[in-house]
Amino acid sequence: MKSNGPTPGPLRAGVSHGAARVRRQRLARRLLAGALSLALLPVPPVFAQDATAPASSKFRGQPVTLNFVNADIEGVARAMSAILKQPFIVDPRVKGTITLYSEQPLAPRDAYLNFLAALRGLGFTVVEVGGLYKIVPEADAKLQTGTVSIGEVGRRGDQIITQVFRLSNENANNLVPVLRPLISPNNTINANPSSNSLVITDYADNLARIAKIIAAMDVPASGDIEVIPLQHAAAADLQPLVQRLADGGSATPAPVPGAVGNQASTVMVEQRSNSLIVRASTPARMASIRALVAKLDQPAAGAGGSGNIWVVYLKNADAAKLATVLRAAYQPGGSGQGGGQGAAAGGGGNSTYTPPAQTSTPQSPISSTGSSSSTGSTASAQSTTPVAQAASPSTGGFIQADPATNSLIITAPEPVYRQLRAVIDRLDTRRAQVYIESMIVEVxxxxxxxxxxxxxxxxxxxxxxxxxxxxxxxxxxxxxxxxxxxxxxxxxxxxxxxxxxxxxxxxxxxxxxxxxxxxxxxxxALQSVAGTNILSTPNLVTLDNEEAKIVVGQNVPFVTGQYTTSTIGTSSPFQTIERQDVGTTLRIKPQIGANGTIRMIVYQESSSVAATAAVGTANAGPTTNKRSIESTVTVDDGQIIVLGGLIEDNYTDNHAKVPLLGDIPYLGALFRSDSRVRKKTNLMVFLRPIVMRDAADTSRVSLDRYDYIRGEQQNAQPPQNSVIGINGSPTLPPIRPESAKGPNDVPRPLGDMTPPSPMMVPSDPASAPPLSDPASAPR
Structure with a gap:
C-alpha cells in the first residue's frame, strides 16, 4: 500500500496486485452485494450544490459501514455512487484494486473522504467538472479540475482544486521558491507579476495549510519612516556615511536580533529640503540613526550661528550682474527675507534659513547694485543700471557683489552655498565671441x-x-x-x-x-558716362548676446536754427548747429544657439552728403543720402547671408521743340533739342558671422587679420627715389615667422578687391561670379 500522508483513524487501505483479474471481479461483486445489503434506509435525493460549497452540506444520509478488500476501483466507484447519490466517471487509465473498510458506521461525507484518501495513496484523485466527479490520475488532475477558489479555501480533504492568492505586501515571485517544496510534485504553483498573485493547484487540505503560511508572510514591512532635516551638512554627502554606519559598517547589512525578517535600514536623500528619509526595522535602530545624524550635522569650524560667509572670485562673468541674476532666481516673493528662504529651499538647504540682519538700511534681496534706497528696484531695472552706478558694492540680500575684485560674497549655510556655487560655476564660463565680416557694395x-x-x-x-x-x-x-x-x-x-x-x-x-x-x-552735342563702384567692409567682434557698433564716416554739421540779436547800431547773427555722423554704421547683436546657428539683430546704415542740394533747399543746409537696413536673421556659423539690397533703374527723356516744325522728318532737328538720362543703382549688403569659442579661435582670426593688413602695407610701399631720399612707409612688425604659417593661413578678407576675392563684385553686377565657399574664411 502506498500513502502520501496519514489516513483517518478508522481507515486502513491496502492494495493487492498479484490476484487475477477474474478473481478480483468476482470478489468485487460479492463485496458490492454485501455493501448493498448493509445499506440502511434510503436517503433523500442530493441536489447539485455550488462548486465552492463544502462537502459536509452536499453528502447527507444514514451512516454506512465500508468493507471492501482488494476490490476493483471501478466497482468501488459504483458503490460510492450509490451511497452518495452522485455519479462517478472512471478514467480508462485508472486500473487496480483498492481496500476500504471501517469498523464502525460512517457518515456519507466521511466515507467519501476515506475513498479520496485511498485513491490518493494509489496515485489517483477525484476532480469535479460541471457537477460530475471524475476519477483521474493525479498528474492529470491539474488540467481537468473545475473548482477554482479566490481567497479563503472552502474545501477540505484530498480533492484537487485551484486556489488564487492575491498578495497585498509581499512580492509573489519571492514566495514561489518558498512554497514550491510544500506542493505535490505533480501539482503546480505560478506567480502573476502584473496582479501580484499566486495560482496554486493542489489538494484542498494542503492548500489550507499553504494559505496559513501565505497569510503569515504577506504582512507589511516592519519599521517606521522618519524625515530628518539637516541644518548644516548636505544630505547628499551625509547619506552614504549614515547608510554604511547603520548597516554595521559593511557592505552586507548586519542582522538585527528580534527584527522581523532582519530587514536592513534604508536612508534616502531629499535634496529639495536637504533632508534624510530613514526607514528602520525597529524603534531602537531609528533612535540610533537619529542620534548619529545629530552628531554629524554640525557647522564647519569657525562658522557663526547664522551661517557661513563665502567669497567666490569670478573668472568671466560680471559680479554685479551675476548677483542680480542669483537674487532674482532665488526670490519667490518680494519681501526682504524671502530671497534667503527661497534660496534655501530651492538650493537644497534648510528652508527655514533667514539671511543675517544687515547693518545698513534693509533692502529687497534684488535691489539695484550700488543703490542705498530702502525700496530697492526691480530686476529689470538692474539690467539697465549704468556701469558707473554699479561701481560700489551692492547691499541687499545675502548675495553681495564686490565690483573692485569682481567677486561674490555669499552669506548662507553650506548646503545653500553648494547649490549656489553649482549655479555660479555654470554661469561663470567663458562666453563665445562672434567675428562678423560685412560687405556693403554699391554700383x-x-x-x-x-x-x-x-x-x-x-x-x-x-x-x-x-x-x-x-x-x-x-x-x-x-x-x-x-x-x-x-x-x-x-x-x-x-x-x-x-x-x-x-x-x-x-x-x-x-x-x-x-x-x-x-x-x-x-x-x-553731348554724351556722358559715369560709374561708381563703392565697396565697404566693416568688421567687428563682440561677445555672445552683446551689442557691437562700428561707425566709419564724418561728423557733419547741420544748421538747426538761426536768429539775430540787435543792439544800438549793431546786429549779431547767431546759428545753432547739430553734428551728425555721415558714413557707414553697423550695429549687430548676435546670439549663438545651442545647435550652432547664430541669430543676429542687425542695423546697417550708409549715408553720404549729396553733391547738389535739392531745389529750394540750398539755404537749408546739406542734403544727405541715406540707405539703412534693420532686420533679424538666423545664419549658420561661417555662412554668408544677404541682408537686402536695392536695384534701381531710372530713365529720363526730355524733348524741347518748336510745334509742328520740330516734327518734320530730318529738318525737324533744326527746331528741337533732345536730352536722355539713364541711371542704374545696385546696392547689396552681405554678412558672414564666425564663432570663436576659445582662445585658439580668437588668436587664429586676429593673426589672420594682422597678416592681411601688414601685407597691404607692404604692397603700398612707394617706389624708390634716390633724388628725394625719403623711401619706405611704416609697416607693422611680424608677429610670427613665415615658416610658422600653415597652408590655410593665407589672409583672404571678405571684401578683398584683388583676385581671388571671395566676394568680389565687378562693375557690371550681372556678370558677378558666385560666392566662394565660406569654409575658406578664417575661423
Missing part, C-alpha cells in the same frame, strides 16, 4: 545724351528804327543762344566771357550787326 552707372540746335536771325539794317528777330531758344540763363546774344550785344569783351554750355561739343556762328556781333547759330 552706380549714369549715361547722359544731349543733342540740339538753336539759331537766331535779325531782319533789318543797323540804322533802321525797327528790326525783326527770329530763331529758336532752348534752355535757361546763358546756356541758350538768346542769353549768349545779349552778352554779345554788350561788346566784344562780354562775348569773350559769354557762358556757353560747358559740356559736349558746341558750334556757334556769330554775325556782325553794325558794330556788334550776334550769335546766329548754336549747335550742342
Amino acid at each position: 552706380d552707372a549714369d549715361k547722359t545724351g544731349e543733342l540740339g540746335i538753336q539759331w537766331q536771325s535779325i531782319i533789318g539794317n543797323s540804322g533802321d528804327r525797327n528790326i525783326i528777330g527770329l530763331g529758336t531758344n532752348f534752355g535757361t540763363g546763358t546756356d541758350n543762344i538768346l542769353g549768349a546774344t545779349q552778352l554779345a550785344l554788350a561788346g566784344s569783351t562780354a562775348l569773350a566771357t559769354a557762358t556757353l554750355p560747358s559740356n559736349g561739343l558746341n558750334i556757334g556762328l556769330a554775325t556782325k550787326f553794325g558794330t556788334h556781333y550776334t550769335l546766329g547759330l548754336l549747335a550742342q
